[in-house]
Amino acid sequence: MNNISKSILNKKLPPFTGLVLVLISLTTIFWLNRNVVLFGIKAAAGNEPKNIEISNVSDTSLTVSYTTDDKVPGTLAYATDQTLGKVGLDDRDQQTGTPTPYRSHHITLKSLEPGTKYLVSIVSGSEKFLNNSVPYTITTAPKFSGQPTSQTPLTGKVTLDDGSIPTEGIVYLTSDTSQLLSVPLKVDGSYLLPLNGILKKDLSSLDSFSSQTVLKLKILSSSLQSTVSLFANQTDPVPLIILSKNYDFTVSASPLDDSIASGSATPTIVLTGLPSFEDATIASSPSILIPEADFKFKDQKPVFKGKALPNAVVQLSIHSSAEITTNVQADSLGNWEFRPVAPLDPGQHTIEVKSADNKGILQTITKSFTVYAEGSEFTEPSILPTKPITPTALPITPSPTLNLTPTIDPNSLLSPTLSPTQATASPAPTKPEIPKSGSDSTFAIAFFSMLSIAIGGILFFLTRGTTTHL
Numbered sequence: 001m002n003n004i005s006k007s008i009l010n011k012k013l014p015p016f017t018g019l020v021l022v023l024i025s026l027t028t029i030f031w032l033n034r035n036v037v038l039f040g041i042k043a044a045a046g047n048e049p050k051n052i053e054i055s056n057v058s059d060t061s062l063t064v065s066y067t068t069d070d071k072v073p074g075t076l077a078y079a080t081d082q083t084l085g086k087v088g089l090d091d092r093d094q095q096t097g098t099p100t101p102y103r104s105h106h107i108t109l110k111s112l113e114p115g116t117k118y119l120v121s122i123v124s125g126s127e128k129f130l131n132n133s134v135p136y137t138i139t140t141a142p143k144f145s146g147q148p149t150s151q152t153p154l155t156g157k158v159t160l161d162d163g164s165i166p167t168e169g170i171v172y173l174t175s176d177t178s179q180l181l182s183v184p185l186k187v188d189g190s191y192l193l194p195l196n197g198i199l200k201k202d203l204s205s206l207d208s209f210s211s212q213t214v215l216k217l218k219i220l221s222s223s224l225q226s227t228v229s230l231f232a233n234q235t236d237p238v239p240l241i242i243l244s245k246n247y248d249f250t251v252s253a254s255p256l257d258d259s260i261a262s263g264s265a266t267p268t269i270v271l272t273g274l275p276s277f278e279d280a281t282i283a284s285s286p287s288i289l290i291p292e293a294d295f296k297f298k299d300q301k302p303v304f305k306g307k308a309l310p311n312a313v314v315q316l317s318i319h320s321s322a323e324i325t326t327n328v329q330a331d332s333l334g335n336w337e338f339r340p341v342a343p344l345d346p347g348q349h350t351i352e353v354k355s356a357d358n359k360g361i362l363q364t365i366t367k368s369f370t371v372y373a374e375g376s377e378f379t380e381p382s383i384l385p386t387k388p389i390t391p392t393a394l395p396i397t398p399s400p401t402l403n404l405t406p407t408i409d410p411n412s413l414l415s416p417t418l419s420p421t422q423a424t425a426s427p428a429p430t431k432p433e434i435p436k437s438g439s440d441s442t443f444a445i446a447f448f449s450m451l452s453i454a455i456g457g458i459l460f461f462l463t464r465g466t467t468t469h470l
Helices: 003-010 017-043 258-262 440-464
Strands: 050-055 062-072 074-079 086-089 102-109 117-124 127-131 136-139 154-159 170-174 181-184 190-193 214-220 225-231 269-271 287-290 295-297 304-307 313-319 324-329 335-338 347-356 362-371
Touching: 050 181, 062 074, 062 117, 062 136, 062 181, 074 102, 086 102, 102 117, 102 181, 154 170, 154 214, 170 190, 181 190, 287 347, 287 362, 304 313, 324 335
Parallel strands: 269 324, 295 362
Antiparallel strands: 050 062, 062 102, 074 086, 074 117, 117 127, 117 136, 154 190, 170 181, 170 214, 214 225, 287 304, 304 335, 313 324, 313 347, 347 362
């Protein structure tokens, strides 16, 4: 070692140098910890439960439902104590026993004890979500011996604006006096809500509806929502709902005819129900809005829509193997729509619409379209549907949570927009308090923490004992 190197090494460092290095190390640890956690939260933002609802509470069961932006597995960790040792699967996973990725999650816990408080946390993707850092608390209804009523179930069907079927969704129902009920949409877009066992809002006894009881429906997917108001005598079936549009059928006290929901194959005038609160432009001549030219439908019973003069009769023909000819009546804004009762054959079709314009001249509009077989994955129409692809399931292992237990009212009121921050029905979920075991972020924080403290400590003690040799 030359003289210059020896001179540098033998210089005495200021005593506070080691302390400064320790402080720099601690600052670095804090920065790494904060940013790794923040980056982890941002990466998993699509897992966060939204539109959380507690429904179907009985003396032996309850349902927790929510949506996520991404398609992720969802389960519930629950118990009557802080262990949360039991796992509840999505209703659609009951047969396989394996969590499957969804965007609309509907998880029912069964075989519960009457009048018992349960602690629940939502496990979405690989993260656990709590109610302000503590589990949700839900109490089952007390045991009662009431007999189910004879009320007719509520049934209906949902489509998207282009006539296709939504792949996922949840239907909620309530009234001013009753609890919240819910069911997931079936694969064909239909739903059925039994009303004979619905409880009152306080869960004390069975509720019942008169013909003029107003029911409120909310149909929800991860990105779309519809609200519907109707009387209890208008539930079998509810007219066809186009997801993202809102309906109010209480302007008429009469029961709704099935033809209102699905159209009719006979040449009779069909009232198409109330329009959504859109398409308010008054047309001067008839037109076909759906389908557009050479449109391709995935649904074999597609919804056709168009414009005409307000309250005008529209003559409609669908040229298919079994030709359909019928009349529909436009509403007060000139909107009309029609959905065939029987499925159309896969292949090429033509729709023809005739109605008078504002000058009284009969106008004829024709458009061609294609219908695919339901479930088909071919690029061309086919009568041979292929087997649908099943998403890969991800295993979930819930972990224990914290100890406080706030009380949640399980009977939320249905409203057009439900916010997760509501205190009773939709508490805001919080991020996990405990980092995921074995995660890269946890390892990085631990490694850099130990390394930084060790280096800073060694330098601190070395500088205290260094002497000068000139």
